[in-house]
Amino acid sequence: MLDTRARADEPTVATYFHAWRRRQANDQAAEWLEERTAAGLAVAEAPPEIRDGVRIAIDKLLDGRDEEVEPALNDLWDLLAEYPGLRERFARLRIVADAIDFLKSAG
Numbered sequence: 001m002l003d004t005r006a007r008a009d010e011p012t013v014a015t016y017f018h019a020w021r022r023r024q025a026n027d028q029a030a031e032w033l034e035e036r037t038a039a040g041l042a043v044a045e046a047p048p049e050i051r052d053g054v055r056i057a058i059d060k061l062l063d064g065r066d067e068e069v070e071p072a073l074n075d076l077w078d079l080l081a082e083y084p085g086l087r088e089r090f091a092r093l094r095i096v097a098d099a100i101d102f103l104k105s106a107g
Contacts, residue, residue: 035094036062042089050079054090061095066102073099 039058046054053075060072073096080087090096 039093039095042086042093045089046079046086047083050083053079058095061099066106069099070103073103 039062043051043055043058057072057076057079060068061076064072076090076096077087080090
């Protein structure tokens with residue numbers, strides 16, 4: 001026979017679980033904001049003549065569809081081809097690293 005009575009710690013476990021989930025969601029939101037801010041600062045460092053194109057490529061990496069990742073990354077590298085220091089800066093951004101990993105895993 002199964003014991004279906006509530007346990008004394010069930011409300012505590014549920015409360016802990018909800019608090020843990022809320023903390024995880026807050027941490028993820030803060031990380032996402034930090035990533036967007038870092039990308040925005042990098043875009044601001046781009047020379048004016050390529051800044052709009054760089055911003056569009058980064059926006060697609062941040063918010064675009066899966067099929068936009070490879071073209072956006074290629075556009076970004078093309079725009080930064082004459083700026084090796086800036087290209088290195090963008091290569092260190094998490095959003096760019098995530099895009100590269102995504103493309104590697106996709107085949």
